[in-house]
Amino acid sequence: MSGDAVEAEAETEAGGESPAPTDVEEEQKDEEDNGLLGPDPKWTPAVLTSIRSDPRKRAVALVVAAAVGLGLAWVHWLGLFAAGALVGLVSKTLPRAVLAGLVFGALVLVATVLASPVMGAAEFLSVTPPVYVAVAAAFLAPAWGSLLRGAV
Structure with missing residues (x-):
């Protein structure tokens, strides 16, 4: 050497x-x-940074965000965008945020079918034109809202 x-x-x-x-x-x-x-951008609030860095806090915040988002979506369809934004904001990365938005959309569809007192899953899917809109909105709106994670 x-x-x-x-x-x-x-x-x-x-x-x-x-x-x-x-x-x-x-x-x-x-x-x-x-x-x-x-790392998160400089303008990310410290609360979000601490939630995103701790897996336990992130899991609790994700469940709370999903519950609040489900309540908002129950009142109005624009709540789907807000719910996607909420689950996206507490996600660690942008791909995880989009995935959380898609999972939330599936949760909304399951809740819609289970909440109907007279219509089961097969009957829900048989209502062809409206079900296309319902499925598309359930998946696309929260995923679109979760893209807010890319900015904050």
Whole structure:
């Protein structure tokens, strides 16, 4: 080994400069720059940052957001967008936020079928044109609302 290499190795062992980043570390840095794994933007409220960083708080906040969103969606169809935004805001990353919005949409469809006193799932699906709108709105509106996570 040359003198420079020995010095660099000794400095690294002593806590100095770290070795060159690997390909995996470079890929993670690129993903962080895209906002997928990276820290929250500077304008994100501290409350959201603390919720997103703690898995237990995030799980509780997700359940509360889904319950509030379901109540809003029960009152008016625009509540689906608000519900998607709520579950998206407490999600850790944007892809997880969109997934949470889609899962919330499935929850809304199940709640709609279960809440109907006279119509079962088969009868609900047999009402062809209106059911297309109901299914599309149930999945697209919360997923669209969850895209708010990309901004905050």
